[in-house]
Amino acid sequence: MPEFPNIILFAIPFFIISMILELYVTTRDQLKRVKGYEAKDAFASIAMGLGNVFLGFFSKVVVLWALMLVYENFRVFTIPLAWWSFVLLFFADDLSYYWFHRISHECRLFWASHVVHHSSQHYNLSTALRQTWSGGFYSFVFWLWLPLLGFHPGMILLQMSISLLYQFWIHTETIDKLPNWFEAIMNTPSHHRVHHGSNPLYLDRNHAGILIIWDKLFGTFQPELKDEKVVYGLVKNIDTYNPVKIAFIEWWQMFKDAFSGRKSLKNRLFYLVKPPGWKHDGSGKISEELREEWLREKSNN
Template sequence: GGFYTFIFWLWLPLLGFHPAMIMLQMSISLLYQFWIHTEAINKMPKWFEAIFNTPSHHRVHHGSNPIYLDRNHAGILIIWDKLFGTFQPELESERVNYGLVKNINTFNPIKIAFIEWVYMFKDAFSGNKSIKDRLQYLIKPPGWKHDGTGKISDELREEWLETNSKQ
């Protein structure tokens, strides 16, 4: 998550949820996600992996491999990714490469937090583009380019699957 995740919680009091209940759930979620950031655990029992986010599922989330891009967003329950089609199991044949598709080569936390926003706004507001293309840079997936030269994660995944299914 980021500093803007409050927008996902802000409307819950309007539905009748007490702010303390929201804070409790956020705390539980944060505590749960601590243990899934490990390589010390390979796989959990199948019944657990079917329902809950696990270290194996979460490694996929942090992978820059094309097959792993934009997958396994769950905090606690992996069933949501399975329901929305964003689930990808960790493959024994494909070790997770942690990081970004294109490395940003910095450890500066301010740059890390905002560099994608800077890139997005540069793409949107520089060069000779239509208003529609400028707006699309703000709403299209990462990798999209108005001239068709970019590749989004679904396209990178398809290429990976084509290449790896032939082997």
């Protein structure tokens, strides 16, 4: 098996330096539209990131085992280690990330781990470090088709790390809009600010990893609007800086909804697979309903 470096570990000093620079720029220029860093929030994000790195030593064992199992026993082709195979893998991995990210917003079982990343009401480079402690143990299912095609697991893990590194720099308000050609193809701070918005118009939009083209292709793209300032966080914020609560509060709430009270087995299962906000008695609202309601009110005004 080819050995590739764990570039996430090598990038940690870059993360720290970048956050210090961002903090300096936002403080120096006193940008009113930037909330900036709140110490407790930033430290909570960093704690989540450190926990993710630590647990990653264990989750990557599971991921590597699953990828190798498919590659060694079920692969259709054997794709060599060549420059063109990495080009193909770049697009295949990015498409996998798009669907993983989109389903993580549309299925509560995956949202239970992904909600961690959206739990901050601030948006800066430290927010990028606010990563799940549980998602790494099962989100890899969206990448299993890659070793089935014949991509080596080592290549896949390397490209997944490259995608994660790219997404670090887009978690900032210090960059407004980039050149039109770049905004048209690539995921940018502007596009990703939309993704972190709790505004009804922005909910569950711009799921891109590196390329924004997938959102445009599959109908989930929403540009950042000047007259609709992004409000960061969740529809219902969790209001805690405790890393353990941030990591597991949605798991607790999901299982509580699914297994408490009197409801049918079908509805219990629906609490695991339906989108966040869904309620069996109709009292909840999912993001599509919130968006449609907002658009109706907007048109009436």
